[in-house]
Amino acid sequence: MNTTTAVNALTSITLEVTDPAAAESFYAELGLGDRLSLSEASEPSEGFRGFTISLIVSQPANAEAILNAAIAAGASVIKPAAKSLWGFGGTVQAPDGTIVKVATSKKKNTEPPSRRIDDVVVLxxxxxxxxSKRFYVEHGFTPGKSFGSYVEFDTPQGSIKLGLYKRNALAKDAGVPADGSGSHRLVLENARGQFTDPDGFAWA
Structure with missing residues (x-):
């Protein structure tokens, strides 16, 4: 493992929620109980909070299983599960307001369904x-995939992936209006320390 990449990896995320107990139960149902932390929100937030969490899975049946679990646990549907040119997926909004997309590049199932998550991506x-790309490069992050309004940074195998997307494009992909104000209600963590990016995302 490249030491520099590891130091600058997105090691964990903390969501600020109004009801930590309810949120803990919800994210456990999604299989994210060990992937994120929760804290009680202290700042107001309106509309689109400027980020999405994508859960990448290996086949459509797994995406459906996770989306159905999210809906049963209280999520509202933004984009119903469906096939597309790029694969299969859907988008929901968690009870705390976080937008969660579940997707796969595969269009056919090849094994029994499960809720296994292969990758977690924060956009x-x-x-x-x-x-913003220059800012993150200056802080030691190495760009991987990069085209137009999208950048994905290299991360160690098994860690949370990090990407940047033009605000309007990310909101459109999520299926929500781009307008929003107040706290992102998201804290990102790595081994380098505290900083805040040009769009106000806090790192600890």
Whole structure:
């Protein structure tokens, strides 16, 4: 493992929620109980909070299983599960307001369904993607996939993936209006320390 990449990896995320107990139960149902932390929200937030969490799975049946579990646990449907040109997936909004997308590039099932999550990807809305990309490069992150309004950074195997997406494009992909204000209600963590990016996302 590249030491520099590991130091600058997104090691964990903390969501600020109004009801930590309810949120803990919800994210446990999604299989994310060990992937994120929760804290009680202290700042107001309105509309689109500027990020999405994508759960990448290996086949459509797994996406459906996770989406159905999320809905049963109280999530509201934004985009119903469906096939598309790129694969299969759907988007829901958690009771705390977090937007969760579940997707796979596969269009056919090849094994019994499960709720196994292969990758967790946090996409941050950037008002100026090139400027935000430069900021993260200056903080030691190495760009991987990069095209137009989208950047994904290299991360160690098994860690949470991090990407940047133009705000309007990310909101459109999520299926919500781009308008929003107040706290992101998201804290990102890595081994380097505290900083805040150009769009106000806090790192601890």
């Amino acid at each position: 941050l809305a950037a008002s100026d993607v090139p400027a």
